[in-house]
Amino acid sequence: MDVFAALSDPTRREMLRHIADSPTTATELARLFPITRQAVSKHLAALDEAGLVERTSSGREVRYSLRSERLDDVMGWVAEVGGEWDQRLDRLKKRLR
Amino acid sequence: MDVFAALSDPTRREMLRHIADSPTTATELARLFPITRQAVSKHLAALDEAGLVERTSSGREVRYSLRSERLDDVMGWVAEVGGEWDQRLDRLKKRLR
DNA sequence: TCCTATCGCAACCATCCAGTTGCACGACAC
């Protein structure tokens, strides 16, 4: 799955937020979301395939953490298409600050 | 349709590129892509619903142009989740230059 | 007026995808 497709699902975006906040496992996420662990697992597989997360298995648990490289690609595409990215990035900086 | 979902389709992203380059109509795009004008029209409707394009009808033709505000939202989300957006934005600037 | 080009609406189809259930396997605790 490509990055944009992976980010198209609201649930996946929310999960990525959690993962970015702190590395998480599938079962932990399944407690936070009103869906099955299997469904969570599928979402994580999608995020993994898109290169957005990193799998680290220790013992019987698999913990997912954020891999932000692909997010740069997204920003790059948006900036490229959006045009006038110079002012746009400045505005963004201001907004985030 | 929300912005991320609208951008999830490769064809729509390509179309948005064209539109960003210069405002275009549905039939013109249909000549550039290997799909029907109807399919193009649906994609444009999706982009419109997401607030990514602006419709300007003159006579019998409807021309679509880019509305970049929503793209800012996308960049905002990515920067927010990605973290360390300060260095990231600097890197992006360098890459685009 | 008549022909043509652009567009919108609706129905239909095939595929994809999020979600479920069920089961089996390996790791940890007792």
Added chain:
DNA sequence: GTGTCGTGCAACTGGATGGTTGCGATAGGA
């Protein structure tokens, strides 16, 4: 060893979606 917890795989289902065809309406040019 036995039970439990976390994970993975497979099959199935309902709904969303990209694509098509067909038709009717309207605007412009000959």
